[in-house]
Amino acid sequence: MTEAQKTEAAMLKMKADNAEKVQKAQAEIKSQEVKESKNPSIQDLKNIQPKEEKSPKEQKKVDIKKYPFSLELGVNKTVHFKAWTGKTKKKFKKIFQNLEDPEDLNFKDVLEVLLKDNILESDTYLSGDEQQYLTAELRKESIGNSFEFEGTCPNCQELQDIKTSVTEAVIYKKSAFPTTIQGVEYVDILSSGAFDSISSDIINSTDYDGLTTEADIELGLHINIEGANSPLETLTALDDYSIKDLEIVIKNLDTVSSKMEMYVEKSCSSCGKEGKFITSEIPGLFDSLLR
Numbered sequence: 170m171t172e173a174q175k176t177e178a179a180m181l182k183m184k185a186d187n188a189e190k191v192q193k194a195q196a197e198i199k200s201q202e203v204k205e206s207k208n209p210s211i212q213d214l215k216n217i218q219p220k221e222e223k224s225p226k227e228q229k230k231v232d233i234k235k236y237p238f239s240l241e242l243g244v245n246k247t248v249h250f251k252a253w254t255g256k257t258k259k260k261f262k263k264i265f266q267n268l269e270d271p272e273d274l275n276f277k278d279v280l281e282v283l284l285k286d287n288i289l290e291s292d293t294y295l296s297g298d299e300q301q302y303l304t305a306e307l308r309k310e311s312i313g314n315s316f317e318f319e320g321t322c323p324n325c326q327e328l329q330d331i332k333t334s335v336t337e338a339v340i341y342k343k344s345a346f347p348t349t350i351q352g353v354e355y356v357d358i359l360s361s362g363a364f365d366s367i368s369s370d371i372i373n374s375t376d377y378d379g380l381t382t383e384a385d386i387e388l389g390l391h392i393n394i395e396g397a398n399s400p401l402e403t404l405t406a407l408d409d410y411s412i413k414d415l416e417i418v419i420k421n422l423d424t425v426s427s428k429m430e431m432y433v434e435k436s437c438s439s440c441g442k443e444g445k446f447i448t449s450e451i452p453g454l455f456d457s458l459l460r
């Protein structure tokens with residue numbers, strides 16, 4: 170398999186993974202029984218803050234001419250991109266070189282090198298939409314803003330060649346954490362390391378119920394309920410919610426979370442009607458990084 174084929178397969182897998190994420194989010198309503206397990210306290214969680222920014226000496230290495238960008242992901246969340254280095258490029262290539270079958274691609278590895286290795290606040294928890302937005306902005310700042318895609322007219326279903334740019338096509342809504350709605354506080358997850366360790370504590374616990382998923386834990390960590398003093402207590406409290414109340418909590422979390430969409434509004438050259446031409450990817454980034 171050629172490098173280009175691998176890249177294409179990887180992009181397809183990324184799309185599939187994103188679709189799976191959407192399904193997971195929709196399935197969050199399902200049963201959330203959690204039995205006793207190791208119980209990290211909220212205080213522990215709060216103590217694990219995103220890593221401090223590097224010392225001023227190290228910061229000088231950041232090529233701000235090439236990468237002059239910091240990105241505001243939410244009203245209280247900004248990350249700073251570093252320049253892409255020879256070492257990160259090697260690491261990125263290695264993920265694809267060692268790949269026998271595109272199915273084996275662990276997209277987490279790709280994100281690790283593509284995003285986490287390249288932002289100063291590398292322990293920052295990134296939601297799926299935030300990851301997509303960072304990837305789009307990285308594409309804009311590295312190989313360029315403009316791109317083309319084939320879009321289907323929502324009115325006449327004709328395929329159209331759309332010339333656009335990241336600036337025009339990416340519609341991003343910033344997360345608004347922390348926000349309290351109907352007595353429930355919705356917060357961001359501060360540290361991806363803390364999220365991973367709490368998840369594995371719960372899932373690897375000897376009396377793990379086999380039902381709680383990572384998506385359930387993610388939901389629990391985004392919520393502060395009065396009286397619940399740890400992520401586990403929050404999950405247990407959520408288990409006692411009626412399905413209807415749980416749906417409201419999930420909907421409210423969705424309202425304050427970041428959202429990214431990609432579409433261009435234009436009039437169709439076939440039917441003349443104005444419509445949204447949707448795309449699920451911005452081509453070119455992986456190719457350019459593997460070159």
Ligand SMILES: [Zn+2]
Nearest residue numbers: 322325437440
């Ligand atoms: Zn049309």
